Amino acid sequence: MKEVLEGSHAVSEAVRLARAKVISAYPITPQTHIVEALSEYCADGSLDARFICVESEHSAMASCIGAASAGVRTFTASSSHGLALMHELLHWASGARLPIVMAEVNRALGPGWNIWMDQSDSLSQRDTGWIQLYCETGQEVLDTMLQAYRLAETVNLPVMVVLDAFFLSHTYEPVDIPDQQSVDQFLPSFEPRISLDQQHPNAIGQMAPPAYYMEMRHSIQMAMQSVLEHFTDVETAFEHIFGRKYGPITPFACDDAESIFVMAGTSASTCRQAIKTMRDKGHKVGVLKLKMFRPFPYQYVRKCLVNAKNVIVLDRNCSFGAGGIFAQELRSSMYASNNHPQIFSFISGLGGRDITVDHFFEMFDYTKKAQHPENESVWIGLNH
Amino acid sequence: MNQSIQTQSPNNVSLLISQSRTNTLGNKTGTWRFVRPKYQEKTAPCSNACPLGIDIAKVEMYASRKDYPKALETILMENPLPAICGRVCFHPCESACNRQFLDQSVGIHHIERYIGNWGCNNKQSQINYPEFNGAQIGIIGAGPAGLSVAYFARRLGYRCDIFEKSNMSGGLLRSGIPAYRLPDHIIKDELERLNDDGIQFKYNQSISMIHLESLKNYHALFLCCGDTCPISLKIPGENDAIDGLNLLGQIRNHEAPLIEGRVAVIGGGNTAIDVARSLLRLGAQPIIVYRRSRNEMPAHPHEIDAALDEGIELRECFSPIAIEKDKNYKQVSLQKMKPGEKSNAGRQSYIPDGNRRETIQVNHVVSAIGAEMDIMWHNDQWEFTMSHCKMKRNKDLPIFWCGDLTTSEKTVTHALASGKQAVIALDILRNHNDVDINTICHQCQVGNGPALSFDIYSQGQRTQRDNNKIVPFEQINTAYFPNIPAVQENRNACLNSFDEVIIDFDESQVIEEASRCFNCGICNDCDTCRIFCPEMAIQWDQDNRHILMDYCKGCGICIAECPRDAMHLEVEP
Numbered sequence: 001m002k003e004v005l006e007g008s009h010a011v012s013e014a015v016r017l018a019r020a021k022v023i024s025a026y027p028i029t030p031q032t033h034i035v036e037a038l039s040e041y042c043a044d045g046s047l048d049a050r051f052i053c054v055e056s057e058h059s060a061m062a063s064c065i066g067a068a069s070a071g072v073r074t075f076t077a078s079s080s081h082g083l084a085l086m087h088e089l090l091h092w093a094s095g096a097r098l099p100i101v102m103a104e105v106n107r108a109l110g111p112g113w114n115i116w117m118d119q120s121d122s123l124s125q126r127d128t129g130w131i132q133l134y135c136e137t138g139q140e141v142l143d144t145m146l147q148a149y150r151l152a153e154t155v156n157l158p159v160m161v162v163l164d165a166f167f168l169s170h171t172y173e174p175v176d177i178p179d180q181q182s183v184d185q186f187l188p189s190f191e192p193r194i195s196l197d198q199q200h201p202n203a204i205g206q207m208a209p210p211a212y213y214m215e216m217r218h219s220i221q222m223a224m225q226s227v228l229e230h231f232t233d234v235e236t237a238f239e240h241i242f243g244r245k246y247g248p249i250t251p252f253a254c255d256d257a258e259s260i261f262v263m264a265g266t267s268a269s270t271c272r273q274a275i276k277t278m279r280d281k282g283h284k285v286g287v288l289k290l291k292m293f294r295p296f297p298y299q300y301v302r303k304c305l306v307n308a309k310n311v312i313v314l315d316r317n318c319s320f321g322a323g324g325i326f327a328q329e330l331r332s333s334m335y336a337s338n339n340h341p342q343i344f345s346f347i348s349g350l351g352g353r354d355i356t357v358d359h360f361f362e363m364f365d366y367t368k369k370a371q372h373p374e375n376e377s378v379w380i381g382l383n384h
Numbered sequence: 385m386n387q388s389i390q391t392q393s394p395n396n397v398s399l400l401i402s403q404s405r406t407n408t409l410g411n412k413t414g415t416w417r418f419v420r421p422k423y424q425e426k427t428a429p430c431s432n433a434c435p436l437g438i439d440i441a442k443v444e445m446y447a448s449r450k451d452y453p454k455a456l457e458t459i460l461m462e463n464p465l466p467a468i469c470g471r472v473c474f475h476p477c478e479s480a481c482n483r484q485f486l487d488q489s490v491g492i493h494h495i496e497r498y499i500g501n502w503g504c505n506n507k508q509s510q511i512n513y514p515e516f517n518g519a520q521i522g523i524i525g526a527g528p529a530g531l532s533v534a535y536f537a538r539r540l541g542y543r544c545d546i547f548e549k550s551n552m553s554g555g556l557l558r559s560g561i562p563a564y565r566l567p568d569h570i571i572k573d574e575l576e577r578l579n580d581d582g583i584q585f586k587y588n589q590s591i592s593m594i595h596l597e598s599l600k601n602y603h604a605l606f607l608c609c610g611d612t613c614p615i616s617l618k619i620p621g622e623n624d625a626i627d628g629l630n631l632l633g634q635i636r637n638h639e640a641p642l643i644e645g646r647v648a649v650i651g652g653g654n655t656a657i658d659v660a661r662s663l664l665r666l667g668a669q670p671i672i673v674y675r676r677s678r679n680e681m682p683a684h685p686h687e688i689d690a691a692l693d694e695g696i697e698l699r700e701c702f703s704p705i706a707i708e709k710d711k712n713y714k715q716v717s718l719q720k721m722k723p724g725e726k727s728n729a730g731r732q733s734y735i736p737d738g739n740r741r742e743t744i745q746v747n748h749v750v751s752a753i754g755a756e757m758d759i760m761w762h763n764d765q766w767e768f769t770m771s772h773c774k775m776k777r778n779k780d781l782p783i784f785w786c787g788d789l790t791t792s793e794k795t796v797t798h799a800l801a802s803g804k805q806a807v808i809a810l811d812i813l814r815n816h817n818d819v820d821i822n823t824i825c826h827q828c829q830v831g832n833g834p835a836l837s838f839d840i841y842s843q844g845q846r847t848q849r850d851n852n853k854i855v856p857f858e859q860i861n862t863a864y865f866p867n868i869p870a871v872q873e874n875r876n877a878c879l880n881s882f883d884e885v886i887i888d889f890d891e892s893q894v895i896e897e898a899s900r901c902f903n904c905g906i907c908n909d910c911d912t913c914r915i916f917c918p919e920m921a922i923q924w925d926q927d928n929r930h931i932l933m934d935y936c937k938g939c940g941i942c943i944a945e946c947p948r949d950a951m952h953l954e955v956e957p
Contacts, residue, residue, distance in 0.1 A: 097401050155397045193399065201407055208402040219400035226397055 008033035014145030021072035024063035071195025094129025099152030116352020257286030274360035323377035417938035426905030432831025433480035444901035470497025504573035517541030527555020529787025530608035532803025559633030621707030628752030645747030652681035771834035913942035
């Protein structure tokens with residue numbers, strides 16, 4: 001059934017359909033609508049889950065870790081400073097191999113105080129062992145949430161579903177909400193591989209001295225490396241039931257493209273608008289939207305970009321002293337290719353600043369004039 | 385540390401985590417400890433404020449669980465007359481209640497009253513008095529103090545003879561308190577608690593000093609005859625004033641003279657209020673005349689409020705200086721008063737405000753400025769004095785002055801406390817010696833006193849407590865107590881009958897109100913300590929809560945979490 005739904009509520013609906021059993025969260029703009037709706041579902045009985053109110057995001061994740069260790073489906077949502085506060089426990093969740101699912105609404109970190117869209121918060125957590133999936137539309141958010149549970153439970157790794165602050169979290173779009181029966185078919189009840197067992201008491205997550213620790217970290221990496229294969233299976237099963245598919249990356253007009261824009265999130269929509277104009281002028285341009293950032297889908301990206309002349313990466317983030325984070329990943333993706341394209345790095349749209357069609361024209365023009373990319377990322381849309 | 389690794393490979397996903405199936409019993413975290421928690425019950429501020437030292441926190445705990453027999457038993461350990469005290473006590477417990485700092489004090493007197501009523505209606509809960517101990521005491525006066533002496537003495541095995549000048553027991557309960565505050569049937573029912581072969585009432589026996597010689601065969605005598613002589617106004621025409629205390633007794637016995645029209649009631653104590661409210665119910669228009677301001681009135685504030693709510697006029701800062709009688713009326717000349725210096729005790733004195741005078745014309749004047757003891761009981765030489773009783777020996781016979789003869793505050797509750805204190809003192813004298821009195825009484829002290837606990841004296845459960853420690857509000861973990869307003873009392877608005885004004889709480893109100901109690905300083909088995917113990921070192925089996933010292937690491941979380949300060953940390957010995 002299609003409903004006009006706020007992006008945040010696409011998350012809430014998905015959590016309800018996934019029959020999460022424990023939800024623990026602490027409110028923070030722009031994430032609050034997600035758990036606000038979920039707390040109402042818990043209160044009105046439409047979701048049979050325990051909503052644990054906590055005093056901080058650190059405790060929210062700790063609650064999810066406890067509940068997931070007990071073997072139930074869990075959910076939390078956060079943003080910006082809240083996610084940063086969770087950092088320690090993000091490592092714990094993946095190290096303990098718990099299939100926790102989180103919705104992460106991309107928001108800038110202060111100071112200066114800023115509640116708007118920015119990718120710095122989620123990308124700061126790239127090394128915590130969480131799978132990261134970036135979304136562009138309300139429908140993709142809902143679908144990805146459902147896929148996230150199945151994926152997490154398959155590979156025993158936590159998943160962060162990421163959506164842009166306001167541009168997606170607070171925007172209303174028609175969203176097809178699947179019926180419960182179909183969702184139950186896609187996502188049967190959780191059968192945990194790790195759970196506390198009163199009959200056979202065990203302690204989990206305790207000390208692992210040098211003789212053991214390294215193998216456990218290797219195990220996480222092995223599991224991460226298997227994610228793409230399992231994600232493909234999950235998407236196939238999902239498509240079979242619901243008829244929709246996204247892929248770890250979404251190329252648009254890339255087959256014959258000489259220049260390909262790369263980005264994640266909602267700015268991909270604006271970019272597609274821009275390249276239609278450019279194509280009308282005869283430029284061979286395409287767009288590659290990244291959905292999966294961890295694990296990084298190197299092979300998919302390489303295959304898509306290998307024949308392009310220029311790759312134009314848009315980062316709504318900055319790793320200070322190094323530049324755009326997506327651009328760095330792209331460079332390491334392509335370095336192994338014999339005939340790799342030039343990779344141009346642009347930073348724009350930080351702290352909620354709009355990215356317009358003209359900004360993409362500006363980036364494209366820059367790459368046409370330049371002989372080769374600068375060492376540093378180029379900032380687009382600065383006020384000076 | 386024991387180490388085992390779990391490897392599972394469903395669908396070929398690598399899964400390796402640290403896991404141990406060894407239990408933690410081998411990890412004796414108790415060796416880390418340098419402080420240890422201890423269950424240590426303390427005194428609630430309400431108990432400390434109660435002249436009788438009732439274990440109120442525990443009473444409320446039982447009441448909230450609908451365990452009325454235990455609630456009653458707990459009260460009766462310290463107070464023989466809960467149905468009466470629940471009505472007439474000025475409840476200093478509620479002024480001390482820690483809950484007032486969160487929202488409102490617990491309505492302790494309503495609960496005591498309900499439990500008292502329950503006791504009156506469930507006679508199987510009567511006291512099982514012990515065997516006689518061979519000693520017999522004589523008690524002069526069957527008012528609250530005398531009844532209290534008889535009750536506690538009988539509980540210690542004494543035979544008691546009570547000499548009462550009238551033909552009924554109860555004293556001021558019957559003659560000094562109006563029925564709208566304390567109905568006859570409550571007095572009758574509650575005094576049945578004293579029905580026992582070991583307590584003999586000898587009515588119509590007026591005992592004076594000269595009769596004491598004939599009572600020398602008793603092992604002790606207790607003078608509980610109260611203040612029987614009205615204080616005179618010492619103004620011209622005072623003989624035309626009616627004695628208020630006597631009038632209250634007459635009204636109760638339906639023997640009062642016809643009093644109509646405007647009546648000046650002189651005085652600011654509880655008797656003045658009782659007289660005024662009684663006269664109102666008889667159809668008169670009372671006017672309370674008091675020489676100081678309302679703030680200085682010795683009557684209890686809620687009684688003053690009730691009188692004013694009922695429409696009684698108060699002329700404050702007026703002192704009567706003469707009563708003149710003419711054919712139909714009495715003219716009362718009043719001197720306007722103004723604040724003077726404060727006394728050493730901090731009480732505001734009042735002095736005449738120049739020559740400002742007024743005269744009020746009334747039909748009757750009632751003097752209700754209090755009473756004093758009969759001069760024959762006057763004595764200056766004591767063997768010892770305590771807060772609520774004094775003792776001297778006549779040859780070898782100990783004679784105790786009790787109740788209004790000695791207490792600073794003349795209330796039913798203080799009179800009952802006096803009886804208890806005197807009986808404990810006598811028992812110590814008989815079983816130990818004079819010098820032990822202070823030591824033993826100190827051990828029986830509730831909080832910082834002066835109330836003594838009969839439970840502690842009888843080596844009951846309260847001996848296990850740190851009785852001198854009073855729980856301050858800061859020690860209450862208010863995270864466990866959401867704001868809940870107190871249950872409101874209902875009143876009978878009828879002003880032309882002597883029906884009880886304040887209506888009994890029903891059971892649901894009692895449970896709701898008793899559940900508001902923090903139960904300061906006592907363990908009510910809330911189980912919070914056990915739930916929070918990170919080492920699972922707190923065990924609760926067979927109603928016995930204890931700490932496994934092999935595992936308690938002394939973190940103190942149980943103490944921090946305990947909602948009611950029933951635990952404390954002590955340095956490891």
